[in-house]
Amino acid sequence: MSDSAKLSHTAAMILQTVDNGYSYGFDIMDATGLPSGTVYPALRRMQTEGLISSQWESGEKALAEQRPARKYYRVTRSGTQVLEQSQRRYPLLEKLAAEKPRR
Amino acid sequence: MPAGSKPFSVVFCNMIIYAASRLVPAPQRQDWKQEWLAEVWHRWQFLFHARGWNSREALRLIRNCLGAFPDAAWHFASQEAAQGRMRERVRSPWICLAALAVALLLVGAASSGLPATRALLFPRSDRSGRLLFIWLHPFVGGGDKGLPPDVVTEWARHSRLLKSVAPFTIGHARLFAPHAGISNPLVITTEPVLFDVLQVRPALGTLPPVSGIVLDHRAWVSLFRADPNIIGSQVALGRNWYRVAAILPAGRQFLSRQPSVFVVQRQICDPRVMVVARAKPSATQAPLERELTKIAENFSYYFFNSNLRLGFLETESLTPLRFFGVAVLISIGILLMVCRCRFRNVQLALKPENRKAASRRVFFFLMKTILALAFVFMAGLEWSRPESSVCLPRKIPQAALFSCGCISSAQWACSSGLWRISGRVAGSACASCASPFASAAPDASSSIGPEPSSPAPKGMASCMCRISPQVGMRNPSIGSL
Numbered sequence: 031m032s033d034s035a036k037l038s039h040t041a042a043m044i045l046q047t048v049d050n051g052y053s054y055g056f057d058i059m060d061a062t063g064l065p066s067g068t069v070y071p072a073l074r075r076m077q078t079e080g081l082i083s084s085q086w087e088s089g090e091k092a093l094a095e096q097r098p099a100r101k102y103y104r105v106t107r108s109g110t111q112v113l114e115q116s117q118r119r120y121p122l123l124e125k126l127a128a129e130k131p132r133r
Numbered sequence: 134m135p136a137g138s139k140p141f142s143v144v145f146c147n148m149i150i151y152a153a154s155r156l157v158p159a160p161q162r163q164d165w166k167q168e169w170l171a172e173v174w175h176r177w178q179f180l181f182h183a184r185g186w187n188s189r190e191a192l193r194l195i196r197n198c199l200g201a202f203p204d205a206a207w208h209f210a211s212q213e214a215a216q217g218r219m220r221e222r223v224r225s226p227w228i229c230l231a232a233l234a235v236a237l238l239l240v241g242a243a244s245s246g247l248p249a250t251r252a253l254l255f256p257r258s259d260r261s262g263r264l265l266f267i268w269l270h271p272f273v274g275g276g277d278k279g280l281p282p283d284v285v286t287e288w289a290r291h292s293r294l295l296k297s298v299a300p301f302t303i304g305h306a307r308l309f310a311p312h313a314g315i316s317n318p319l320v321i322t323t324e325p326v327l328f329d330v331l332q333v334r335p336a337l338g339t340l341p342p343v344s345g346i347v348l349d350h351r352a353w354v355s356l357f358r359a360d361p362n363i364i365g366s367q368v369a370l371g372r373n374w375y376r377v378a379a380i381l382p383a384g385r386q387f388l389s390r391q392p393s394v395f396v397v398q399r400q401i402c403d404p405r406v407m408v409v410a411r412a413k414p415s416a417t418q419a420p421l422e423r424e425l426t427k428i429a430e431n432f433s434y435y436f437f438n439s440n441l442r443l444g445f446l447e448t449e450s451l452t453p454l455r456f457f458g459v460a461v462l463i464s465i466g467i468l469l470m471v472c473r474c475r476f477r478n479v480q481l482a483l484k485p486e487n488r489k490a491a492s493r494r495v496f497f498f499l500m501k502t503i504l505a506l507a508f509v510f511m512a513g514l515e516w517s518r519p520e521s522s523v524c525l526p527r528k529i530p531q532a533a534l535f536s537c538g539c540i541s542s543a544q545w546a547c548s549s550g551l552w553r554i555s556g557r558v559a560g561s562a563c564a565s566c567a568s569p570f571a572s573a574a575p576d577a578s579s580s581i582g583p584e585p586s587s588p589a590p591k592g593m594a595s596c597m598c599r600i601s602p603q604v605g606m607r608n609p610s611i612g613s614l
Contacts, residue, residue, distance in 0.1 A: 054175075055168070056172045056175070056176050065200055066200025066203075066204070067199070067203035067204065068203075070200060070201075070204035071203055071204055074208070074211075078211075097174065097175070097178070098171040098174050098175075100168075100172065100175060101167075
């Protein structure tokens with residue numbers, strides 16, 4: 031990923047939300063208020079760009095809890111760099127993106 | 134602990150996801166489906182256990198699941214093969230023709246059957262083919278003006294080239310009728326001879342020999358709700374009362390497609406009048422102008438030498454076409470000046486090995502451009518003259534906007550097409566690309582950000598492949614223009 035990559039405000043907000051600890055697609059939708067038709071394609075694009083990575087949670091754990099496994103997203107190292115650039119570009123980004131409540 | 138049976142909304146969401154998954158490429162489909170189904174399940178379970186599951190949340194879940202379609206479409210469009218197929222389809226001449234046909238149908242439906250275009254292309258030559266408008270354009274004082282009414286009487290009496298001639302004035306006036314209320318229609322004040330000039334007979338009632346009102350069909354329908362009892366009743370126009378004498382047949386409009394009211398008077402008293410006349414079939418413009426000028430000098434003592442303006446309706450109808458042609462020519466001129474069209478590329482296109490492909494591409498490009506321009510012209514004509522006749526546009530600002538739209542559209546069509554022609558034909562000799570069929574791939578990062586991520590390397594800016602990256606040389610085809 032090029033260091034000079036610039037994200038749109040929406041993409042930057044989604045990346046910031048993922049960085050804040052929202053790992054699942056529907057959670058990101060709730061946190062950003064964006065529709066699923068915007069969030070998911072943006073997640074795919076950012077994953078293609080290497081800004082975020084996705085991973086399936088442990089199958090055994092999900093099976094033990096009798097539920098389907100979920101895919102969660104994390105910001106990669108290059109994603110963190112791009113996010114820092116985006117925060118400089120959009121100064122209100124950190125304030126706009128919701129923080130994950132600590133349990 | 135999971136809840137029991139799935140509610141209908143969750144089942145419906147699963148169906149949406151299954152339907153959308155058909156767009157996802159097979160290798161990723163299972164993974165994609167599993168992610169979406171898991172999200173739906175977890176959302177439902179969370180709300181169910183939090184006692185927040187209700188019909189509103191169910192609808193919200195369904196709405197969120199509809200986003201599976203854009204997501205699946207993104208997967209579909211990200212395939213290289215799908216991109217190539219879509220590109221080819223978009224550039225296909227048949228798709229272009231179909232799109233233009235749909236656009237024309239839409240314009241036709243929106244304008245109730247392209248009335249302005251039909252009036253332009255199929256004039257009623259049997260009735261109005263030799264209709265003639267006469268006005269004054271003095272050297273001193275400038276601008277178009279009306280004529281003194283007494284000269285019209287002399288023309289009607291002495292002219293050998295005119296069959297009939299009628300003066301008229303136009304304006305808007307307040308119309309009051311006891312059963313129809315107040316309205317503000319277009320009022321044409323004229324003499325009874327106007328209907329002889331126009332060769333029109335009333336559909337209802339009789340033409341007033343001295344004084345009265347004649348309604349055109351649109352005015353009768355819109356102002357009086359097509360009430361046949363309106364004939365013989367009194368209406369107030371301005372401060373005067375008139376008797377409604379006749380209704381003109383449907384489809385006959387004079388000057389405008391607005392609802393029009395004809396105030397017929399024995400003789401018009403206005404100091405300046407417009408003139409409409411019907412010339413004999415053999416009459417042409419120059420002899421007519423000579424004759425009318427001579428009559429005015431001999432009988433009315435008006436000296437109109439070279440100040441008269443004569444406009445046959447059949448030629449005036451083509452005015453929009455002429456304006457459009459001029460706009461297109463100006464656009465091509467601007468384009469040739471600014472688009473950096475390279476003669477080297479033209480030379481390459483004319484080489485024997487490229488000539489066949491180039492001629493096919495130029496042919497398709499020209500066909501599409503002509504069709505697109507025809508569409509722009511018709512749409513502009515219908516839009517700019519919704520209430521005015523073909524011969525006398527009423528709305529000047531709209532006409533100006535229409536011309537600007539024509540110019541910009543033609544410029545856009547020509548510029549994109551010419552760039553593509555020169556880029557595709559000369560692409561094999563592009564010095565900036567590594568291979569003969571290489572193209573600058575679209576910058577993937579630009580799809581996220583609003584700005585291009587990296588500037589073109591030095592020397593690439595002049596490469597046509599770089600300028601128009603979507604015109605790839607990997608799969609050259611006929612329909613690429």
